[in-house]
Amino acid sequence: MNSKALELNETEKEALNFKKLAELEKEKIPTIQTIISKENLSKNIIDMLCYLELKIDQFKNSAYNPSIIDWMKTTEELVTRENKLSLADHLGPMSGWPINRKMELPKVSRMRDAVSRKMEKCMHPDGTEQPQRDEYHYPVVSMALAPLIRCDIQLIEYILLKAISLCNPTVHGLSEHGQTIIAKERQQFSDVLLDHCLRNRSYGPSRFVELLGIISVLVRQQRLQKDIHIYHISPIISKFPFSVQFLDEIMYS
Incomplete structure (x- = not known):
């Protein structure tokens, strides 16, 4: 209510309640509320993850060649050290890649591209295939490719599913506070994936369940x-x- 719009006589203007109303209006600080729709929030998260995926692709294909000292570091040291993704822009792409010139693969993540091309191969950024099909551990390394190909996973679905898989609050050794943070992140990415499926698939709910079902394959593969x-x-x-x-820390956890 705007007190200035009231028509009052002098006696009513001196009333205690009117004075309180006028004082409250003077103390009010004008605020602008920005309402972010669920669609815009989902888009912002997807854009962020797509950008991060692009930077990771550039880093994997860059000329960065870590020294043996990096292999001797602990997981905590690797996680808390300075982010090295920016080195991709400084060093540029690795010369001579891909090594296997028989296969013309684009300059993006070849592992992801092998899924999009329905190729059941474990491709490395240099274009090589490892392990080979006749090696004993090939079935384990490649076991996640079949369900990804079968469901014809798309880029945004792949990126969101990867984010959900990485945000695993049940990882051994996490503090209760850490579990809470990661569980919140996983729920956020899950909500975005569901929203994306509902907006882009005629069978949105079942598509969402189908994609989440791949996580069980990834868990088994990890073990x-x-x-x-x-x-x-x-x-x-x-x-x-x-x-x-x-x-050792990862494998024995």
Whole structure:
């Protein structure tokens, strides 16, 4: 209510309630409320993740070649150190990649491109395939490719699913505070993925469930890869003159 719009006589203007109303209006600070719609919020998150994915692709294909000292660092040291993504812009792409010239692959993530091209291969940024199909651990390394190809996953779906998978609050060793933060992030990315499916698929809810079902495959793959590392790879690298600390921390967690 605007007190100045009231028609009052002199006696009414001296009333205590009127004076209080006038004082409150003087104390009011004008504010501008910006309402961000759910659609805009989802778009902002998707744009952020797509930009991050682009920078990661550039970094993987860059001329950055870490020294052996990086392999000796702990997981905490790697996570808390200075972000190195900007080195991709400074160093530029690795010369001579891809090595395998028989396959013309674009200058984006070749691992992701192999999924988009329905190729059941584990492609590295240099264009090589590793492991080879006849190696014993190939089925484990490539087991996530089949469901991704089968569901014809699209770029935004892939990026959001990766964000959801990485934000795993059940990782061993996380503090209660850390679990709360990561669980909140995972829920946010899940909400965006659901919103994206509802807006872009005629069968949005079932598509959302189909994509989340791939996470169980990734969890199983993770466990199998840890078993392979512990029983097959670890005995080999234990003979090295240095230890790969961050890898041991991940595989034995």
